[in-house]
Amino acid sequence: MSEPLLSIKGVSAFYGSIAALKGIDVEVMPGEIVTIIGANGAGKSTLMMTICGNPQAREGTVTFEGRDITHLPTHEIMRMKIAQSPEGRRIFPRMTVFENLQMGAATAEGGSFDEALAKVFKLFPILEQRRSQRGGTLSGGEQQMLAIGRALMSRPRLLLLDEPSLGLAPLVVRQIFSAIRDLNQREKLTIFLVEQNAFHALKLAHRGYVMVNGRIAMQGTGKELLEKPEVRSAYLEGGR
Amino acid sequence: MSASSAGKSSVVMHALKDALIAGIVAFGLFVLLLGFLADDTLGKLRPLPRPVLLAAAVGIVFVGRFLISLIYYNAAALRVLLGELFVAAFALAKRFRFVLLALMIVLAFVWIYRVPDDWPLVATIIITILFAVWLGLTPALLALAVLFPVAFYSNPYYLGIAIIILTYVMLGWGLNIVVGLAGLLDLGYVAFYAVGAYSYAIIAQAYGWSFWVCLPLAGLFAAFFGVLLGFPVLRLRGDYLAIVTLAFGEIVRIVLLNWISLTNGPNGIGSIPRASFFGIPFTADDDGFAARFGFEFDPTHRTVFLFYLILALALITNWVTIRLRKLPVGRAWEALREDEIAVRSLGINPTNTKLTAFAIGAMFGGFAGAFFATRQGFISPDSFTFPESALILAIVVLGGMGSQIGVAIAAIVMTASFELFREFEQFRLVIFGFAMVGIMIWRPRGLISSREPSVYLKERKTISAEHVAEGHG
Numbered sequence: 160m161s162e163p164l165l166s167i168k169g170v171s172a173f174y175g176s177i178a179a180l181k182g183i184d185v186e187v188m189p190g191e192i193v194t195i196i197g198a199n200g201a202g203k204s205t206l207m208m209t210i211c212g213n214p215q216a217r218e219g220t221v222t223f224e225g226r227d228i229t230h231l232p233t234h235e236i237m238r239m240k241i242a243q244s245p246e247g248r249r250i251f252p253r254m255t256v257f258e259n260l261q262m263g264a265a266t267a268e269g270g271s272f273d274e275a276l277a278k279v280f281k282l283f284p285i286l287e288q289r290r291s292q293r294g295g296t297l298s299g300g301e302q303q304m305l306a307i308g309r310a311l312m313s314r315p316r317l318l319l320l321d322e323p324s325l326g327l328a329p330l331v332v333r334q335i336f337s338a339i340r341d342l343n344q345r346e347k348l349t350i351f352l353v354e355q356n357a358f359h360a361l362k363l364a365h366r367g368y369v370m371v372n373g374r375i376a377m378q379g380t381g382k383e384l385l386e387k388p389e390v391r392s393a394y395l396e397g398g399r
Numbered sequence: 400m401s402a403s404s405a406g407k408s409s410v411v412m413h414a415l416k417d418a419l420i421a422g423i424v425a426f427g428l429f430v431l432l433l434g435f436l437a438d439d440t441l442g443k444l445r446p447l448p449r450p451v452l453l454a455a456a457v458g459i460v461f462v463g464r465f466l467i468s469l470i471y472y473n474a475a476a477l478r479v480l481l482g483e484l485f486v487a488a489f490a491l492a493k494r495f496r497f498v499l500l501a502l503m504i505v506l507a508f509v510w511i512y513r514v515p516d517d518w519p520l521v522a523t524i525i526i527t528i529l530f531a532v533w534l535g536l537t538p539a540l541l542a543l544a545v546l547f548p549v550a551f552y553s554n555p556y557y558l559g560i561a562i563i564i565l566t567y568v569m570l571g572w573g574l575n576i577v578v579g580l581a582g583l584l585d586l587g588y589v590a591f592y593a594v595g596a597y598s599y600a601i602i603a604q605a606y607g608w609s610f611w612v613c614l615p616l617a618g619l620f621a622a623f624f625g626v627l628l629g630f631p632v633l634r635l636r637g638d639y640l641a642i643v644t645l646a647f648g649e650i651v652r653i654v655l656l657n658w659i660s661l662t663n664g665p666n667g668i669g670s671i672p673r674a675s676f677f678g679i680p681f682t683a684d685d686d687g688f689a690a691r692f693g694f695e696f697d698p699t700h701r702t703v704f705l706f707y708l709i710l711a712l713a714l715i716t717n718w719v720t721i722r723l724r725k726l727p728v729g730r731a732w733e734a735l736r737e738d739e740i741a742v743r744s745l746g747i748n749p750t751n752t753k754l755t756a757f758a759i760g761a762m763f764g765g766f767a768g769a770f771f772a773t774r775q776g777f778i779s780p781d782s783f784t785f786p787e788s789a790l791i792l793a794i795v796v797l798g799g800m801g802s803q804i805g806v807a808i809a810a811i812v813m814t815a816s817f818e819l820f821r822e823f824e825q826f827r828l829v830i831f832g833f834a835m836v837g838i839m840i841w842r843p844r845g846l847i848s849s850r851e852p853s854v855y856l857k858e859r860k861t862i863s864a865e866h867v868a869e870g871h872g
Contacts (some may be wrong), residue, residue, distance in 0.1 A: 211744065237746035245744050251737035254730075255852045265727055266746035289807050291852060313746065 162225060164189045164317055164349050165210070167298050170219035170229075172209045179205040181373040182219065187317065187351050192343050194352040194360040194381070196394060197370035203353040206370070210351075211243060212236045223317070237267045242315035246322050246353075248306040252295030256286055259294050259305055263312030270314055278346075279308040282338055300331035307338070317349045318342070323358045332356065336363050357394035361385045369394075393397050410469070418465035424462035429453055431673050436502055456819040470486050502743075504531060520557070537804055544710055557684060558702045562709055562774065566767055569713035571794040571806040576720055578792065579801035580584045580729065581756035582736025584641045587628070588646025588791050591621040591761035593655060593783035595725030600668045600778055601661065610674045618724040622758040622764020624651075629757035633750055633763025636739075648788050667779025676704060711818045712770060716763045723759070724853045732756050733853075797838050799845025808846055 165187040172180040177230050179202050187193045195203050209216050214232045228236050237243065253257050260279060264272050280287040283304040289297060294305060303323055310318055320339070324332040333348060339396075342348045345362045360390035361367050361381040369377040377384065384390050434453040435446040492499060503525060523543070530539035544565070551557040574588045598620040603613045613679045632643050655662045662668065673681065681688045681701035688704075689696040723729035731752045734742045742749055772778050790813065798809035816834070838846065 213743070233743045234746050234748045237744055240655060243744045249738050249741035249744070251734050251741065253737055253850050254733060258730060258733075258852060261727075262730055262742075262745055262747075265731065309745070 161189060163187060163222075164224065164252075165351065166220075166222045167206075167210070168220050168222070170206075170209060170216040170221060172205055172214050172216050174205075174214065179373055180209060180216075183370075183373075183375055185368055187255060187315070187349060187377070189349055190343070190347050192339070192350045192352060192364045194354055194358040194364035194367045195366060195370055196354055196360055196384075199355070201330075201370040202373040203370055204321055205373075207246075207353050210236075210241075210319065213277070240314075240316035241319065242310035242313050242317070243319040244303075244306040244310045244321065244323060245357075247325065248299075248302045249374070250294040250297075250302050250305050250309065255291050255293055255294060256289045256297070256305055258292060259309050260312050263309035265313075267313045272312075275312050275314055279311050282311075282341065285307055290370060300327050300334070303327060303331075303335055304338070307335070311342075315348070317351060320352045322353060322355060324354065324359065332359060338382055339363060357390070361390075406531075412467050414468035417468040418461045418804050419466035422457050422461035423610065425457045426453075429456045429681040437806065452835040453702070473497065500529070523547075526811040536808075538780075540807060541803070545702035548706050550701060552703070555699060555702055558699070558706060560815065560818050562702070562706050564811055565706070565709040565713050565773060567791065567794060567814050568807050568810040569709065569716050569770075570764060570791045571765045571798065571810045572713065572716040572720060574791050574795050575755050575758050575760075575798075575801065575803070575806050576723075576732070576763070578795050579806070580720075580736065581753065581760075582800075583632075583753060583756060584644070584758075585760070586641050586645035586785075586788055586792065587651070588760070588764055589765030589783045589785070590628070590648040590651035592623060592787070593651055593780070594624045594761075595765030595818045596766070596772040596778045596783070597623045597662060597668070597768075598653060599769035599772045600671045603672045603773075604670075608774055609678060610672070610769075611677070612717070614766060615694040617769035618762040618765040621768065622762040624765075625757040625759075625761025626754055628761075633753055644741040645785070645788075648785060650781075652783050655783070662780075665780060667777055667781075668697070669773075671772050671776050671778065673701070673776060673840065674705065674708060705770075709767075709770055709774075712766055719759075719763075720803065728752070730754055730853065793835065797835070797845055799842075799847040801850050802845065805845055805847030 163186040164323070165185075167183055167185040169181055170183045171178060175341060178309070182208060183202075184199075185193070185195070195206060197203050205214075208214065210221055212228070212231055212235075213399040216229050220227055223236075223239060223241060226239075232370070238366065251262065254262070260276060261272075264275060267275065285301055286304060286308055289301060294302065299383060305321065307318075307320070315395050323335050323339070327335070339352070340363055343350055352360055367379065367381050367384045368375050369384065377387065377390065379387070385395075403595070421870040430453065433456050434449060436449055438445055450687075516561060527539050527543045530542060534538075547561055551561070570588070573591075574585065576581050577585045595617040599610075599613045602608060602616055603610070609800040628644065628647050632640050635643055648870060656665055658664070675681065676688050678687050679691055680686065680700075681694040681704065684690070687696065688694075688700055694700070720729075724733070731742065731747050732755075734745075734747070735749060735752050735756075739749055742752070771782070777780075794809045794813055797805055797813070798805035798807070813831075816830070817827060820830050823830065
């Protein structure tokens with residue numbers, strides 16, 4: 160069995176005195192798509208942010224490629240082979256698509272910029288068409304593609320995606336998810352995905368974790384979780 | 400047809416009635432406020448009637464109200480009326496556009512010819528505008544700047560104002576790095592201007608080094624102060640940052656005021672060494688500039704030299720900014736302005752990014768300060784008060800944050816209008832305020848609000864980003 164690429168052991172994180180994460184254990188193996196699902200306020204995004212060191216974990220350790228990154232500042236963590244597409248996309252609205260992508264490559268070491276750019280444009284051809292357009296003028300789906308593309312420009316081994324389906328039309332969501340699958344299968348990119356859209360996320364992921372109130376309540380392969388009655392009733396058929 | 404003409408006349412009548420009422424109210428209000436001046440020249444108080452002023456005030460209200468009623472409340476009717484006129488005039492002008500252009504050029508040259516030893520400003524402005532239409536704004540302004548001392552050689556007053564304008568252009572460009580590019584609101588920029596001026600004055604007096612040695616030193620000192628300010632404000636943003644930078648500006652000024660052994664306090668530093676032409680002073684004796692180069696001595700030589708010096712310094716500031724925007728650090732500044740969290744998530748250290756912005760912005764402020772000191776020959780803390788910071792910030796904001804040419808135009812408009820309205824004395828600030836309010840209403844993102852991308856695609860795409868509404872406020 161190979162070493163996990165990212166391993167989170169007993170991590171607790173606090174906002175002030177309020178515990179947002181209460182002893183989380185998560186492992187991500189190289190080449191996997193791992194998803195965290197859960198309701199609003201369960202701590203999914205906090206877990207994502209804790210990996211990035213903002214807030215830093217008060218207890219437990221976060222290890223990436225065998226190196227303890229628990230107490231590194233955010234920008235140093237993001238300089239390693241980790242890239243993040245943050246919640247709410249957070250592209251640079253007044254800068255062009257091309258400049259946004261350049262920013263993504265700001266800390267990339269080695270390898271050619273053009274190659275990374277060609278890969279992103281192949282994955283999301285619409286970005287090439289929109290190349291000199293400002294980020295803020297893109298549609299929501301295009302902005303999400305730009306956010307993922309920007310993250311890919313640093314040639315990461317691990318891609319963190321925080322709610323890529325947020326506020327997007329179903330058709331666009333399917334497009335984004337198929338791009339994620341592509342990245343995983345063709346580029347062997349490891350993906351850690353935080354999602355509210357449990358159905359899509361679990362269908363895509365190799366393994367999944369269900370978070371409730373800052374704890375991991377369940378885990379298993381995507382298929383297993385999809386079939387569990389608790390998961391179905393809480394996250395898939397809630398509206399019916 | 401008859402209905403519409405009847406509509407037109409009733410519109411005018413209605414507006415007239417409106418204006419009449421406004422005029423009567425204005426008369427009632429102004430008759431005591433403006434109509435009489437309490438005069439006590441002969442030892443006793445008596446009212447001095449001022450009918451002209453009163454009539455003017457009431458007249459302004461009447462005409463203003465008439466126009467407002469006509470334009471705002473009857474926009475549709477008026478548009479019909481004016482529209483036909485405008486369309487006709489425009490068609491005529493378009494048909495004879497070359498004749499018009501030629502006529503304007505001829506008029507401009509006639510003007511110049513009639514007053515041969517002093518080109519009037521109006522002619523210069525007309526020619527610049529024609530140039531701007533023909534070749535674009537940037538080359539026109541550049542040509543104006545380069546040729547200005549040639550055209551106005553015999554008018555030291557204009558030259559002096561042009562030097563002041565260019566100083567503010569440079570300060571605006573320097574502050575633009577901090578405010579426009581990095582998005583850090585700095586209300587104390589004048590502190591770096593002061594540090595530059597005082598470092599130049601003190602070093603040049605104490606060691607007798609030439610301007611060209613002291614200039615980089617002044618810039619370095621100012622940059623050092625930029626970092627000094629940068630450290631405590633790293634975590635602050637928006638309003639809080641503005642308050643701290645405001646305080647910093649005041650602290651520097653108060654230190655200058657009280658550190659008497661170094662700065663001579665409120666009395667300032669006098670007889671600061673003047674700039675020399677690369678070692679050759681601008682004096683009347685045999686070693687002077689005029690004698691060396693075989694000219695007749697003329698004090699304007701120094702002014703012209705100072706003009707080109709500040710022009711060069713400003714252009715260097717501009718060039719460096721443009722270059723930096725294409726480098727990773729400049730892009731990081733702009734990204735930082737857009738979204739600090741995203742910048743951090745891309746592995747960029749926001750601390751270093753902010754500090755470099757503060758340091759480089761401050762450095763150019765310091766260069767401008769050194770220039771100011773050598774031009775004035777005398778500096779005191781009075782020159783570095785808060786209104787100065789506010790003026791520079793206003794130039795950046797009005798110019799359109801981040802736009803280089805916009806800042807230049809704003810600096811010209813602001814400084815020149817300050818001179819233009821000199822005779823209005825304290826009302827200058829009122830006009831200034833009105834102008835600010837007007838620009839914020841009509842051009843809320845500055846005179847030139849579009850940001851130029853730092854990288855272009857070779858070909859133009861059919862959809863330009865300019866035509867699409869941006870998805871943020």
